[in-house]
Amino acid sequence: MSNAPQSDGHYDMTSKEVDSFMDISASATMKSDYLLSLHYNKKMTLGPENLQKVCELQALSQAFTIYLGKVFRSKTAALPDEALFRISIKSATAIAKMVFSIAEIQKELTFGGISLEHH
Numbered sequence: 001m002s003n004a005p006q007s008d009g010h011y012d013m014t015s016k017e018v019d020s021f022m023d024i025s026a027s028a029t030m031k032s033d034y035l036l037s038l039h040y041n042k043k044m045t046l047g048p049e050n051l052q053k054v055c056e057l058q059a060l061s062q063a064f065t066i067y068l069g070k071v072f073r074s075k076t077a078a079l080p081d082e083a084l085f086r087i088s089i090k091s092a093t094a095i096a097k098m099v100f101s102i103a104e105i106q107k108e109l110t111f112g113g114i115s116l117e118h119h
Helices: 016-038 047-071 089-110
Strands: 010-014 084-088
Touching: 010 016, 016 047, 016 084, 016 089, 047 084, 047 089, 084 089
Parallel strands: none
Antiparallel strands: 010 084
């Protein structure tokens, strides 16, 4: 989120930024689903802590997708990159917190020996 908040309590976000958040959410969901599939099909064993983190990542990324769908009701694919979405500071803060939380969980999984780059 590169634009500064406006003085009237909103934030202008480009469709390109929205697309990048949707990509983060979709990627985290896909990777966590894949890891859970490997675990439950006994192709990879996740320890209890890693299993919990993967489940957290899966739940958070799906919640993020739902939240983005509610905040940005229209499809962004048909919009030019310069198109702006006007959202509240509260919504912008929630999006930033979700992105940070996803990154934190991914970092913790990396420390736990689970590389999300390879999945």
